[in-house]
Structures are given as structure tokens and as C-alpha cells.
Amino acid sequence: MDATTLNSQAERFLAELHRSPQTVRAYRADLRHLTDWLRETGHGLEREALEAYFTVHPHWASATRSRKQTTLERFCRWALQHHLLDRDPTLHLEHPRLPPPHPRGLRREDIERIFAVIPPEQTRDALLFRLVFETGLRIGEALGVHVEDLDLTRGDEHLTVLGKGSRKRTVLLDDPRLVSALRRYLRTLGYTHGPLFQATKNGRGGPLRYQSVQERWQGYAGRADMACTLHQLRHSHATELVNGGVSLATIRKRLGHQHIQTTLRYAEVSDSTADAELRRWRRQRH
Incomplete structure (x- = not known):
């Protein structure tokens, strides 16, 4: 497919694209940029041309390249379905590695x-989700807690x-509401050992499955009209x-991170907190 054909077929593709107006605009810009480059270089829409296209734009961030590549992949799949291409030129393009989302x-x-x-x-659901929220446990860690892992000595x-890597850690239960809920829940259990x-x-006890817990949480979040994952x-x-x-x-230490770099990803300080800390620093200097 040459640049002229790509230019005309791109509008057909975009017209059939069921995406938001913002996404359509981004796809149009990506396809136009590629079309202009193909026209300038005399290349057609082929694997070697696409490899060269990304090679001559090394300044693109990984996220930018990934978005442009996704645009081309979806266009080429559409073109194959409409018999405009004999093969998919994006099939063997290497995808950039993106950092994990914040x-x-x-x-x-x-x-x-x-x-x-x-x-x-x-009560079980309420306690489980409250425990994750008030302690920052991973959901898998919370599901792995046994009765005998609890020490409810008053004041401690x-x-x-x-945790991960079979590393044990002690987590302080410092929220009074959580501790009260734990004590009430334990009194309702018919056992003193086990999960x-x-x-x-x-009517029979057994391991609580991760998928089941995820589904229950999403059900509650949907009922409250809130978008929130368990990891959040x-x-x-x-x-x-x-x-x-x-x-x-x-x-x-509380979250059980092996490396401080992982903790830094969670360090999302609010503007007011950051401003207050800077003001305290400034006062101390003077």
C-alpha cells in the first residue's frame, strides 16, 4: 500500500472506529504523520519501512511509540479484513517496554x-476489605492470614x-475500629486455627478464592457508583x-517492599501536604 492509498483508506478506517473523539483525533494524527513520511521517502506500507520509520524517530518516548504502533496495528488489521493488504507489516515489530502504571x-x-x-x-467481607485498607496488605496476604497469626494483646x-518471597513481617493493627471488628469477628468463628x-x-468452609474476592469487591464498588480496584x-x-x-x-517496611524504588511509586503526596512541608523547611532555615 502506497502513501496515497493509505491516506484515502485511513479516513474509512477512522469512520468505522468506535472510539472517543479524542482517540480518533490521535489516530488521525498518527496516520497522517506516517503518510507524510512514506510520501517523502517513497516507501510503501511494508515491514521494512515501518522499522525504518521508528528507527529515525529515536526521540519518541516509549509511551508515544507504543501509541503510534497500536494505531498502525489496528489500521493494518482493518486493512487485512478489507483485503487492502496481503500481510500484516506490523506483525514482527518490537513493542517498547513501558514502565508499570503509577x-x-x-x-x-x-x-x-x-x-x-x-x-x-x-461481616467477613467488611472485615477483609477494612483490613486491606487500614494495613495496606496485598489481597493475597490478607487471604493467607490465619487466626493464629493475630495477636490482639491490648495496646500492642x-x-x-x-509476604512475597516467603518473607515474614509484623504489621501493627493501629486502627481502633479495625481491632474492634476483628475481636467481634473472632467471637463468631467456630475454630481457633486455620484461615x-x-x-x-x-455451608462448608474452605479457602476463599482471589477471584471471588475481586468479584465481590467490584460488586460493592459498582453499587456505590465508585471506580476502585482492590489494589487501590x-x-x-x-x-x-x-x-x-x-x-x-x-x-x-509496612507494605513489605523489598526495594525503596517500589515504595517511591506509591509516594503520591498531595499539594497541600507538599506545600506545608516546604513552608516548615523554609521557616527552619530562617
């Missing part, structure tokens, strides 16, 4: 809105967690700690 926390009041729709009789309540959170399928509970806890002035070293 986790986004929610405000406590937004998360409390989700907790508020959990039925009172669902904590639990022992088996703290068990399934109740067919962990990030929201870390964000609260950062904004409360807790050191990154302490947050790293």
Missing part, C-alpha cells in the same frame, strides 16, 4: 462510601504476614501514610 489512591471518604454499601450481615495489637477468612459455599485500597493506605508525614522507610 498506582492511584482514593480519598478515605470515597472508600468509606463503598464500605457503607456492604450489607451488615456480610498486630499480625504476622507471609481467618473462609468461603461458605454449600493498598495504595490509598500508602498515600495516607505519606501525606501524614510517615517516612518512606517505615512505609516500605
Whole structure:
């Protein structure tokens, strides 16, 4: 396919694209940029030409190249379906490695809105999600907690967690509401050893599955008309700690991160917190 054909067929492709206006504009810009380059160089829409196209633009960030490549891949798939291409020239293009997305926390009041729709009789669900939010546990870690991992000695309540790499850590249970809920929940259990959170399928206990927990949380979030993943509970806890002035070293230990670089991804300080810290620093200098 030459540049002239690409230019004319791109508009057909965009007209059939069921995407937001912003996405369509981005796709149009990407296809026009490629069309102009093909016209200037005399290349057609072929694998070697696309490899050269990305090679001569080394300044593009990984995210930019990834977006442009996605545009071309979707156009070429469309062109194949319409018999405009004999083969897909993007098939063997190497995708750039993108950094993991920055986790986004929610405000406590937004998360409390989700907790508020959990039925009172669902004490297990309410406690499980409250535990993740107030301690920053990974959901897998929370599901792996056993009754015997809890130490509810008054004034020194904590639990022992088996984290990634089979590394054990102690997590302080410093939220009074969480501790009270744990004590009430333990009194309802008919056992003193074994998983703290068990399934109740067919009236029999058993391991609570990760997928089941994810589905239940999404159901509650949907009922509260909130977009929030389970992992965002962990990030929201870390964000609260950062904004409360807790050191990154302490947050790293609490979350069970092996490297401080991982903790830094969670360090999303609010503008007001950052401004207050800078003002304190400025006053100390003078």
C-alpha cells in the first residue's frame, strides 16, 4: 500500500472506529504523520519501512511509540479484513517496554462510601476489605492470614504476614475500629486455627478464592457508583501514610517492599501536604 492509498483508506478506517473523539483525533494524527513520511521517502506500507520509520524517530518516548504502533496495528488489521493488504507489516515489530502504571489512591471518604454499601450481615467481607485498607496488605496476604497469626494483646495489637518471597513481617493493627471488628469477628468463628477468612459455599468452609474476592469487591464498588480496584485500597493506605508525614522507610517496611524504588511509586503526596512541608523547611532555615 502506497502513501496515497493509505491516506484515502485511513479516513474509512477512522469512520468505522468506535472510539472517543479524542482517540480518533490521535489516530488521525498518527496516520497522517506516517503518510507524510512514506510520501517523502517513497516507501510503501511494508515491514521494512515501518522499522525504518521508528528507527529515525529515536526521540519518541516509549509511551508515544507504543501509541503510534497500536494505531498502525489496528489500521493494518482493518486493512487485512478489507483485503487492502496481503500481510500484516506490523506483525514482527518490537513493542517498547513501558514502565508499570503509577498506582492511584482514593480519598478515605470515597472508600468509606463503598464500605457503607456492604450489607451488615456480610461481616467477613467488611472485615477483609477494612483490613486491606487500614494495613495496606496485598489481597493475597490478607487471604493467607490465619487466626493464629493475630495477636490482639491490648495496646500492642498486630499480625504476622507471609509476604512475597516467603518473607515474614509484623504489621501493627493501629486502627481502633479495625481491632474492634476483628475481636467481634473472632467471637463468631467456630475454630481457633486455620484461615481467618473462609468461603461458605454449600455451608462448608474452605479457602476463599482471589477471584471471588475481586468479584465481590467490584460488586460493592459498582453499587456505590465508585471506580476502585482492590489494589487501590493498598495504595490509598500508602498515600495516607505519606501525606501524614510517615517516612518512606517505615512505609516500605509496612507494605513489605523489598526495594525503596517500589515504595517511591506509591509516594503520591498531595499539594497541600507538599506545600506545608516546604513552608516548615523554609521557616527552619530562617
